[in-house]
Amino acid sequence: MSTDNGFKTIIEPFKIKTVEPIQISTRKQREEWLKKARFNPFQLSSDQVIIDLLTDSGTSAMSAKQWSGISDGDEAYAGSRSWKRMESVIRDLTGFEHILPTHQGRAAERILYGTIGGAGKVFLSNTHFDTTRANIEYSGATAIDIPIEEALIPDRIHPFKGNLDTKKLVEQIGNQGAGSIGAVILTVTNNSGGGQPVSMQNARDVSRICREHGILFILDACRVAENSWFIRHREEGYSEKSYRDVAREMFSLADGAIMSAKKDALVNMGGFLALQDEDLAASCNNLLIITEGFTTYGGLSGRDMEAIATGLEEVFDPDYLKYRIRSTEYLGNKLIDMGVPVIQPIGGHAVYVDAKELYSHIPVEQFPGQALVCDLYTIGGVRAVEIGSVMFGKKDDDGNLIPAAMELVRLAIPRRVYTQSHIEYVVEVFEKVLAHKKHSTGYKIVKEPPFLRHFTAHFEPVSGG
Numbered sequence: 001m002s003t004d005n006g007f008k009t010i011i012e013p014f015k016i017k018t019v020e021p022i023q024i025s026t027r028k029q030r031e032e033w034l035k036k037a038r039f040n041p042f043q044l045s046s047d048q049v050i051i052d053l054l055t056d057s058g059t060s061a062m063s064a065k066q067w068s069g070i071s072d073g074d075e076a077y078a079g080s081r082s083w084k085r086m087e088s089v090i091r092d093l094t095g096f097e098h099i100l101p102t103h104q105g106r107a108a109e110r111i112l113y114g115t116i117g118g119a120g121k122v123f124l125s126n127t128h129f130d131t132t133r134a135n136i137e138y139s140g141a142t143a144i145d146i147p148i149e150e151a152l153i154p155d156r157i158h159p160f161k162g163n164l165d166t167k168k169l170v171e172q173i174g175n176q177g178a179g180s181i182g183a184v185i186l187t188v189t190n191n192s193g194g195g196q197p198v199s200m201q202n203a204r205d206v207s208r209i210c211r212e213h214g215i216l217f218i219l220d221a222c223r224v225a226e227n228s229w230f231i232r233h234r235e236e237g238y239s240e241k242s243y244r245d246v247a248r249e250m251f252s253l254a255d256g257a258i259m260s261a262k263k264d265a266l267v268n269m270g271g272f273l274a275l276q277d278e279d280l281a282a283s284c285n286n287l288l289i290i291t292e293g294f295t296t297y298g299g300l301s302g303r304d305m306e307a308i309a310t311g312l313e314e315v316f317d318p319d320y321l322k323y324r325i326r327s328t329e330y331l332g333n334k335l336i337d338m339g340v341p342v343i344q345p346i347g348g349h350a351v352y353v354d355a356k357e358l359y360s361h362i363p364v365e366q367f368p369g370q371a372l373v374c375d376l377y378t379i380g381g382v383r384a385v386e387i388g389s390v391m392f393g394k395k396d397d398d399g400n401l402i403p404a405a406m407e408l409v410r411l412a413i414p415r416r417v418y419t420q421s422h423i424e425y426v427v428e429v430f431e432k433v434l435a436h437k438k439h440s441t442g443y444k445i446v447k448e449p450p451f452l453r454h455f456t457a458h459f460e461p462v463s464g465g
């Protein structure tokens with residue numbers, strides 16, 4: 001168990017063994033690079049970035065034990081020892097019988113939602129992550145978000161702001177008919193909703209409602225270990241349970257799970273789909289073999305599977321989880337003290353800045369989140385991501401923007417990568433952002449693809465703003 005020795009400073013519970021240099025750039029260089037990237041930081045090359053908070057996905061630093069597992073990986077096509085180990089670690093954690101390895105989370109989503117989705121089907125979630133929504137919509141089905149009301153009020157404190165609104169769930173089931181609901185998906189923690197946790201009670205309620213109506217209940221478990229930390233520290237009855245047991249209890253309430261191993265499995269690539277139902281697993285296995293690979297590797301190398309198995313064990317270490325959650329909170333609290341509006345309470349893997357509030361002089365149609373992302377980059381070389389109307393905005397029949405519920409900028413913290421001084425630097429960049437704020441202008445989209453436009457869209461500053 002965790003060693004609480006009475007010190008205020010929470011040190012990184014690891015030593016640095018290998019280092020990767022950061023290229024320091026000037027503001028002038030960054031202005032040119034951003035222009036060439038069409039004001040879309042996804043189009044920058046990573047050596048143009050000083051502190052990369054674009055995502056916590058696949059950006060973890062692996063442990064010495066994971067790296068030694070990389071050498072030990074068994075690359076057999078069928079029945080690899082590394083697969084056996086990954087399968088048994090996941091089966092043990094989730095309790096599900098059928099484990100399908102995939103090259104990342106969205107491959108598991110494509111396989112599952114491609115199988116159970118299609119025209120006329122409706123999916124309900126606390127909040128569908130962007131790839132989840134895209135895979136559901138691509139199948140022809142509809143994705144509806146039903147978070148609790150508090151989730152949409154950035155400064156409203158709620159211990160489990162990631163919860164799904166069970167009253168709306170029952171209403172939706174009544175309106176749509178249980179038969180047309182493909183699945184209810186609980187995203188833990190709720191990534192697009194601010195990295196906010198979901199309570200065990202909420203999962204229990206969702207589980208009960210789904211079982212009453214014969215609806216499939218899927219856990220999007222990318223950050224299930226981080227979610228367990230919040231349950232243990234905020235929900236009654238869990239303070240004596242291990243983080244792993246909390247996670248196991250949550251899995252036991254669902255019929256299956258999808259996980260991107262690039263998050264809480266502490267690896268750079270990988271994912272899986274875990275299912276209890278044999279027939280559904282058989283259909284998914286067919287698609288897996290056609291599109292990912294044979295059932296004992298999916299889209300993964302043996303070495304990846306070895307590292308995933310180890311990562312899924314390491315992530316539940318109490319000292320790691322304490323450092324992880326408290327260091328994210330450290331950045332959040334510093335920003336709050338400076339007067340930067342952020343989603344509260346601070347979530348697990350990221351700090352979400354309310355760009356609509358911070359850049360209230362920029363109209364939503366001119367994407368205040370994109371403006372903040374561009375400023376963070378030019379001012380300090382910090383790369384963040386807009387989670388607002390660029391990512392989730394829709395268009396009405398006349399082509400006018402239907403804005404997203406919130407205009408957020410996410411500062412995602414890679415796992416075990418940055419130290420406290422890197423975070424202090426980010427805080428200083430925000431000081432300059434605040435000072436420069438009134439000069440910043442909005443953006444317009446000049447080119448975009450039909451799906452997931454935030455990755456490749458081209459922007460231009462709105463002149464005279």
Ligand SMILES: *Cc1c(COP(=O)(O)O)cnc(C)c1O
Binds near residue numbers: 129262
């Ligand atoms: C990252 C993520 C996914 C997709 O996983 P990839 O490995 O990026 O394909 C799905 N759901 C949530 C909640 C995620 O955070």
